[in-house]
Amino acid sequence: MPDPEAPEEQAPALSPRRRQLLDAALHVITDEGLRGLTHRAVDRRAGLPEGSCSAYLRTRAALEAALTEYVAAALLADVNALAEQLRCTLEDGGEAAGVEGALELFERWVDQRELLVARLELTMAATRDDALAQLLADHRSRLVEIVATIMEATGKEHSAARAEALVASYDGILLAALLKPDDQRRTFLTRSLELLGTSLAAHEPA
Template sequence: MSVDTAATSLSPRRRELLDAAVHVVADDGLRGLTHRAVDRRAGLPEGSCSAYFRTRRALQTSLAEYVAAALAADVADLAEQLRGLSGADDRAAGLTAQLFLRWLDERELLLAKLELSLEASRDAELATVLTTSRSQLVGVVAGIMVAQGRDHATERAEALVASFDGILVAALPKPDPERRDFLSGSLRLLMAALGAPAGPPA
């Protein structure tokens, strides 16, 4: 994923520590996220992580921002590739499937995002970080809808982003050949449906 793009404003050491934190959360869940665990994963002396992220709260919040930025960078790249394509165009579903397969093959960021999203349901500060990121993502997708001349662009975009999340979660445990077929079929159905004319929102 576009970790490098997302981390351009970070110092090399902070980026190294947050990369390690992503792997810790992917392997052990958010409960396993400690300064010591990050230091061990990064191969750095004990105390390195706490020197940059003084508290676990600071580490967790910075990780949420880092993961959200990495995923948003990938989505922005995809939006450029989709420019001019309709939701019913098989190329749109194919390009989206390529990104999702990469996320699933390199699943650490995706797993970290899922762990952080669950925690955000109980943590207002974390929810703010992820809600801001999600709003930006919906805005990118809505922009594609507007460019295609679709009505109710924001409602469509919110439904599409939520549906993408569900498809990714459902695809995670599937074996590779089955996962590819599932993604391709699901995305074609979803994007064709959202590209169809919509009635007024309820």
């Protein structure tokens, strides 16, 4: 089990230009899907001269891989921040505040849907691309470890299998929430998280 107090490995910092290009790519794939993700489309979205994206990411495969890392790292950073928030609130006896933090994170992801939609598009691409699949698998393993740590910190029965099931269940909840009308999302997320927490509180099958 990873130690929540241990320092985390830091990915190399992105240059301002590379970040600008990847942020533009994030919006392109959200608005136009994976088929619309081209170097020219990224240049246009970033407001940069044609050829700027290809100067940094020469091939489509390089662009997709870099965007996959960018999206996965952003989501992972949010979950890391939630884990730290939970650790602090639990130390103060404020578990309810931690649960509210999880709800707020999910709402933000759904309302600012770029990260979730891009991840869905890239996940579908990864079913046909072994390199992308490996990138997503590596980030998912780290996410499962963080969730297992959160479960342990909140006193819930935990294991790698439970954490992996929880992550998969969250994926489904988030996808369903994307399709809900704006005025129904919070109620749906609250109810779903409560039901999921209850179901995972049971003992694991033998």
